[in-house]
Amino acid sequence: MKGKKILGDERRELILDWLKSSGQPITGSDLAAKTNVSRQVIVSDITLLKAKNEPIIATSQGYLYMSNPVKRIERIVACTHKPEQTEEELLLLVNLGVTVLDVKIEHAVYGDLTASIMVSNPKEVQQFIDKIHSTNASYLSELTNGVHLHTLSAASEEVLDKAEEALRRNGFLIE
Known part of the structure; x- marks a missing residue:
């Protein structure tokens, strides 16, 4: 890994911002590369964000933020x-x-x-x-x-x- 590791709360805030603005799934590997941490750290971060009731789901294409879910x-x-x-x-x-x-x-x-x-x-x-x-x-x-x-x-x-x-x-x- 190159670059400076982004730590804890700051990293989770960035992950949340990226997921909210993407509208498309983002893989754990992509998030790991962007923050200079392992994919396993990202998995833990997502778990912590979900525990704070952030509507993130894991799909086969990556993580997705479910903002304004349409009634279906x-x-x-x-x-x-x-x-x-x-x-x-x-x-x-x-x-x-x-x-x-x-x-x-x-x-x-x-x-x-x-x-x-x-x-x-x-x-x-x-x-x-x-x-x-x-x-x-x-x-x-x-x-x-x-x-x-x-x-x-x-x-x-x-x-x-x-x-x-x-x-x-x-x-x-x-x-």
Whole structure:
């Protein structure tokens, strides 16, 4: 690392300002480089900011500040599919105007596990899929033979109804 480390409160204030003004996710690595600290220090900083009720969420694209969240309707749906069908499932949903907030599974040992996805358009879906492949990570649903829940968000119940029907038609919905 080059340059002077930015310390504690000053660093967290800068991180908050960058996240608020960005409107786009910023990776922990980018924040670490800007402040001359490790990514792990950034993870701790984000945890401290969240503890102060700052609306920061971790997405697969980086950290995002949720200022003025738009009122949207949420619904949880139960799905199942093979890992290679994940991109098809996510594109089906985002192309209908749905944001896929997360994936949840019920693990035999750990109980409920939830991971943020936060994809709302084809580009974000592609970034998510590319990141899974480039890191050789497994999909959370692989731990449950494809069975998982998604929290979906949309502007209206009608959009969520259409999304649920599309999942049903494509054999992804568990009823």
